[in-house]
Amino acid sequence: MTLLRLARRYPILTGGLIATLAVIVLSLAALHEPARWVATIVVVTVIVWTAWGMLKDILRGHFGLDVLALISMIATLVVGEYIASLVIVLMLSGGEALEDYAQRRAARDLTALLDRSPQIAHVLDAEQSDPRDVPVDEVEPGMELLVRPAEIVPVDGVLLSTESSFDESSLTGESVPVSRQAGEEVLSGSVNGSNAVRIRALRRSGDSQYQQIIALVHEAQQSKAPTVRLADRFAIPFTLVSLAIAGVAWAIAGDPLRFAQVLVLATPCPLLIAAPVAFLxxxxxxxxxxxxxxxxxxxxxxxxxxxxxxxxxxxxxxGRPELIEVRPAGGMDADELLRLAASAEQYSSHVLAEGVRRAAAERGLALAPAEHAEEVATNGVTAVIERRTVVVGKPAYVAALAPDTVRTPLVSGQLAAYVAVDGRFAGALVLADAxxxxxxxxxxxxxxxxxxxxxxxxxxxxxxxxxxxxxxxxxxxxxxxxxxxxxxxxxxxxxxxxxxxxxxxxxxxxxxxxxxxxxxxxxxxxxxxxxxxxxxxxxxxxxxxxxxxxxRHTLNVAYAAIWIGIVLSVGLMLIATTGVIPAVAGAFIQEFVDLATILYALRALTGPKRRASVAVxxxxxxxxx
Known part of the structure; x- marks a missing residue:
């Protein structure tokens, strides 16, 4: 079954292997003419397939390195080196298979996120004693969910149970489980510990943390690096140099076979494979x-x-500012100032608003809903709370609506959120971050x-x-x-x-x-x-x-792998001009060049050496x- 799956995945490689075995058997039986025809049919088929793909690339304005492989296959067939042409087919298709393996190996950490994406959520209904399973996409904010031991949290939510631990390594890379208390946020994609817990959904599936990461993974997997195109930009000079060396060798030797012997060592697999493997x-x-x-x-x-x-x-x-002082003005009570400000800040997405809301909650102040609320990004928020117009924000923003606003004195490291109520300055909330x-x-x-x-x-x-x-x-x-x-x-x-x-x-x-x-x-x-x-x-x-x-490390590895392939290929081509490397042997030698570049490109997986940290x-x- 595995062999059949591999054969379907790599049809050209499979066909090339079968044809090579058939040619070997026929050659051993002294049936050289049938062997030549089998090889020719297979190679011509690959030539047509490659030429068609290359033509489509050229029409799109892209000149790639496939032209060298195409010329090599044609040249070896013309001079009668049909076994060498088969080896080139195997080399190209084998290189694709090696690249595919390298991609799968390199992308394993990314695809692991996709493989464990939660699909089902257990919804707790007041009228039912047992939870009902629904697709995670149908979960709405406010729904109460059950998360069983060792299950993945399906959507972002607030923990309703007293306490539990969660493995957030797939989200943060932190291997140690974290403890969450009732009221704290639990992120989708984290793995529940040993106790079943209840959470209240905060966001829909598509808006939750884990699904956002998965969307980023899809984007990462579907992209193509410029260095892959950079390798293609080597195509024209590398092709010209290779053809020049092969042409000179032909002219000196007076034998077209020498052209084919040189060109089989110029196949471009190292350049085509090295860059994408390194970047993955x-x-x-x-x-x-x-x-x-x-x-x-x-x-x-x-x-x-x-x-x-x-x-x-x-x-x-x-990014977690803490309230350190409430400074009321105009006879406003400190707790009332904080309560009104926090009620308005319910409708702000600014990080400062979170600190104000958190301080009100810690003091047990009940927040009121707004009849109307409007936020001006980076400046502040205006809300109608209990029929009173409350403005919270930067001093200039508040002063535009409450002309009696007075700047409060601050020391370095502090910031004041200014508050106005019904057009009059009501005070300031002083916060600090770290x-x-x-x-x-x-x-x-x-x-x-x-x-x-x-x-x-x-x-x-x-x-x-x-x-x-x-x-x-x-x-x-x-x-x-x-x-x-x-x-x-x-x-x-x-x-x-x-x-x-x-x-x-x-x-x-x-x-x-x-x-x-x-x-x-x-x-x-x-x-x-x-x-x-x-x-x-x-x-x-x-x-x-x-x-x-x-x-930086990846780019260096990609460049080095490309140049390793170029230097080895050019060096071997120069040696082949003397005629000491037969076409068949040259085709096999080029496989080792491919392997060397791929193995070197995989160094990108290890990452750069860690530098010593300096004191902070x-x-x-x-x-x-």
Whole structure:
């Protein structure tokens, strides 16, 4: 059964092997003419098939390396070396089979995500004692679900049970199970521990974390790296050099056989196979490092990055601002100020809003629904709460609606969310964040690897942004920016290629506009992940550096494998000009060149050597915009 499956998967290789065995048997029986006809029919069939594919490529404006293999097969048939022509067929088809194996090996870490995608959810209904199974696509937010021991969580949800542990290694790469308490969010794709638990669905299947990762995997698997096209750009010079060497050998020897003997060693399998194998290995390696990269093209750009821009909150900082002080004004009660602000912030997607809501919940304040709510991205939110118009946001935004707004004094590392109620300034909420402990290492590592310009693009105030950037080694700060201004600055940032790292909805435009956009996906927004070229699955900045290192390593491996194939092929062709390598032997020798390049290209799977980490200052509080 396995042999039949392999035969169907590789029909040209199967046909070539059968034809080769038939030719050997016929030759041993001294039936040379039938043997020649069997070989000729098979080889001519492959020539026609290859020529048709090559013609379609040329009509699309793409000149590939298949022309050399085509000329080699024709040349060996013309001079009567039909066994050598069969070996070339086996070499080409065998190279495809080796490439397919390498692709399967390299893509294993990516496809593992697809293979374990949850399909069924157990829904708990109030009127039924037993759960009912429904397709995961039919789960709606608010549904109560049962997750049995060792099952995959089907959608993002809130844990209703008291406590449980979850294996999130497929999402974050962290091998140690994490403990979740009642009320905490549980991500789809994580594996439940030993206890059955109940969760309340937060999002539909298509909007949940695991399905978003799977969508990224599909994009990564279906892409083609520029270095694959770069290998094709070797086609014209390599073809011309090969034909020139073979032609000179023919002219000197006065024998067309010498042309065929040289050309069988010029078959292009090393160039065609090396680059895609290397880049698939690199994609697999980045997945192990906690980054889903959307294809080899992105990986090559990462290898060449010379400028990097970071968002601040949630990127260089941990993105979990904590309320440290409530400063009411105009006779407003502190708890009432926080309750109204948190009620309005229910309708904001900004990371600062989460800190305000969390503080209200910790104080046991009951939030009220809004009759109407509207958010202005990066500025603030306006909501009608209990017939009162509540505005929460940046001072300029609040002052436009409440002229008596007064800026509150702040120390470095603090930010105030200003609040107005019914057109009058009601006070400020002071919050603080913490720098990611690995941020300094990442900035230093990028500089070590050739990044010449590192900047911060943030909507936060200039003084606060500069206070965060300086200790991390970020020397260029652009503050108080709107999303459109971030895009404009990113477009002008040189040298190129330029990498942007961000996490929020407001970062989606600049992530899409950058040469390479990386989204912090562990807690970042879906919009940022969709706009980005790569998504970090861990709640850490270090995978950004790892991805750049893997990209550089992969590109070096791809180039080296290509040049190994070129040097070996040209060297063997020069030797063949003397006539010491028969056509059949040359065709077999070329197989070892193929094997050498493939094995070298698979080095991309191992990734670069780990660099020693430098010391990082302990985290300190900083501002969240």
């Amino acid at each position: 290995g690199g994609l697999s390696r980045t997945a192990k490092e906690g980054v889903i990269v959307k294809g080899g093209a992105v990986l090559e750009q990462l290898a060449r990055v010379r400028s990097v821009a970071f968002d601040k909150t949630g990127t260089l900082t941990q 720098v990611r402990p690995e941020a300094g290492d990442v900035v230093a590592g990028l500089r070590e690897h050739g990044v010449r310009r590192i900047a911060m693009l943030t909507g936060d105030a200039e003084a606060t942004a500069s206070a965060i950037a300086a200790p991390l080694g970020v020397t260029e700060v652009h503050a108080e920016l709107l999303p459109a201004q971030k895009v404009a600055l990113a477009a002008d940032l040189t040298p190129r290629p330029m990498l942007m790292v961000g996490d929020g909805v407001n970062d989606a435009p600049v992530l899409a506009a950058a040469d390479v956009g990386i989204a912090m996906g562990a807690r970042g927004s879906t919009a940022a992940g969709e706009a980005a070229d790569a998504v970090v699955l861990k709640d850490s900045l270090m995978p950004v550096l790892r991805a750049a290192e893997v990209g 200052a302990s985290p300190r509080p900083v501002t969240a915009p």
